[in-house]
Amino acid sequence: MNKNFSKDAYNGYSIYQVYPRSFQDTTGNGVGDLNGIRSRLDYIAKLGVDIVWISPFFKSPMKDFGYDVSDYEEIDPLFGTIDDFKSLLKEAHALGLQVMIDQVWSHSSDQHIWFEESRRDDQNPKADWYVWEDAKPDGSPPNNWLSVFGGPAWTWDSGRHKYYLHNFLKSQPDLNLHNSEVQDAILDVARFWFDLGVNGFRLDACSFYFHDQLLRDNPIKENVPQGPKPHDWQAHKYCRSQPENLDFLKRIRTLADAYGGKLLLGEIGDDDGLRQQVDYTRGSHLLQMAYSFDMLKPDGSVEYLYGLLSRWLSYGEGRPVWALGNHDVPRLATRWGGAEPNPQQLRMFIAFLVCLDGPFCIYQGEELGLEDVEIPFEELVDPDGLSMWPKYKGRDGCRTPMVWDNQQQNAGFSKGEKPWLRVGKTHLSKSVDLQEKDAGSLLNHYRNMLAWRRNDVCLRQGQMSLFPKNSSFIAWKRVLDKTGYVCVFNFTDQSTTVDASEFWETCSIKLLKGESVLLKEQLEIEPFGWGCFEVDVET
Known part of the structure; x- marks a missing residue:
């Protein structure tokens, strides 16, 4: 297949x-x-x-x-x-x-044939395939750009008598995609x-x-x-x-x-x-x-x-x-x-x-x-x-x-x-x-x-919207056609109690999947507990 x-x-x-x-x-x-x-x-x-x-x-x-x-x-x-x-x-x-x-x-390796040709001189067919720039009058790099791995994003090449750009290692010259x-x-x-x-x-x-x-x-x-x-x-x-x-x-x-x-x-x-x-x-x-x-x-x-x-x-x-x-x-x-x-x-x-x-x-x-x-x-x-x-x-x-x-x-x-x-x-x-x-x-x-x-189409395709911010948990709903889920996640090491009616006006709600969560008149969510609840969706 x-x-x-x-x-x-x-x-x-x-x-x-x-x-x-x-x-x-x-x-x-x-x-x-x-x-x-x-x-x-x-x-x-x-x-x-x-x-x-x-x-x-x-x-x-x-x-x-x-x-x-x-x-x-x-x-x-x-x-x-x-x-x-x-x-x-x-x-x-x-x-x-x-x-x-x-x-x-x-970028490529500096051992790529493209770069080996590019650095040979400024007249070869690949001279402009990498980012080459002149030094400033004082010999310093063209600008203040820095490499992710430390130091300037420019390295001097004595052959081309120019700097080349590398956002990562100096052995990873940047390709010139403007070309x-x-x-x-x-x-x-x-x-x-x-x-x-x-x-x-x-x-x-x-x-x-x-x-x-x-x-x-x-x-x-x-x-x-x-x-x-x-x-x-x-x-x-x-x-x-x-x-x-x-x-x-x-x-x-x-x-x-x-x-x-x-x-x-x-x-x-x-x-x-x-x-x-x-x-x-x-x-x-x-x-x-x-x-x-x-x-x-x-x-x-x-x-x-x-x-x-x-x-x-x-x-x-x-x-x-x-x-x-x-x-x-x-x-x-x-x-x-x-x-x-x-x-x-x-x-x-x-x-x-x-x-x-x-x-x-x-x-x-x-x-x-x-x-x-x-x-x-x-x-x-x-x-x-x-x-x-x-x-x-x-x-x-x-x-x-x-x-x-x-x-x-x-x-x-x-x-x-x-x-x-x-x-x-x-x-x-x-x-x-x-x-x-x-x-x-x-x-x-x-x-x-x-x-x-x-296997759950609502999880794959349902519209998502967040419930109001809370200090201990994150909750959202997923809705697809007449299917609605409420998902609640306790990110803290403390138990929390939540009024289920906060999540849906028509509070017909049942636990679909979850761990360390109890559904009574309120949701009781233990430390790092979570639950996904199926709810009524008004048509």
Whole structure:
């Protein structure tokens, strides 16, 4: 089976992110690979998701672990071969899973042949394929833009006698998408993977595609604490999210539609990511879906989340994808749960996610309740952490290997002597084999929640509106035709009592799904309890 995506189905999608290096190693070299993913497709399908999103596996020097691509149409031998990928794709489709792959088009590796040619001189055919600029008269960079990974976003090249732009590592030069030839080359890459049968792309850093051609300085944020990353001190007005982005996204969407409706999921990294999510998914000519880092921040409080949902609903259009975790932020259990997350809290998080309006992403290991792993400095490999230590320890802690079998070497991830990152000791008690034997485990709770979502049309398509703000819980309703649900989530470690009549004028209400909640004359919701109630809808 190799279906593409129907336009009406976007809202109901659930996406499982696989970080290949840490999913399953089949060669014993300590790094996960494509055959490892293929061997675990049954597990992903049993979880009940619609789409598997695979992070980069393309040829790369791995200075940013695959997000520095040196050949967009070659698979890095570390992960396998093109035939391995074709087999993975075929088996995923046979299991009813759609396959989405990362595409990193804002920048390439400095070892890509395009950049090697571009930096040779200012007369070669690809001289303008990257962003080259003269130094200021005093020899300093063209403006004040900063790299996400620290330091200036410009590096001097003695051969070209110019600076080149890199919003990330200096080994990740920015492509110049103002050049139509570069756009055409990128679309050829898209055709290559579409022709192979992939069902869609996750567009990495797509808000970084274009820069201000006048190279104006970014303003400085006012009244913002100056954290460990100077990059965050600036308002990124000119180095990303330029108007030209939308025109290029239209070109990508036109191509995706020409292939029968391939899916485009954009990653939005910006100061107002939620606003950009809406702007990049408005109408039918841009991205079908986009996610930002707004729900990936450390703040999981009622006040913050209520404000975020209120803001999104006020925009009135666009299609955000909700993500509570990924490979770039501390794991959900640690970020929102703290040093010792309450098990009921972790169960409530997935219920919160499946009851929201819109598609959502689950990062590998969230379904097991894995927390961040403390990685000592001498074992760090993430360039972001190495440059910002000790205030910011990077992303290694959320990228440690999956734990498959409590009794096997390296928890069943690898038969090699040493995996690329250590297996978390506290993860062993949360391994897949142990949780599959326990009907009440978090893993089985995820499976139940995803099955409920998949089979309930009101959860997938119902209109959402928030109830008034409360200090301890968030509540909303979902309505589709004559079906109405009220969803209530206690985000605190204290019990709360709620008058059910606050939620519906005609208070015929019954508990549909929920945990740690009692329905009497009032709703009694225990710490981190939640409930979804079916209510009468007036016709």
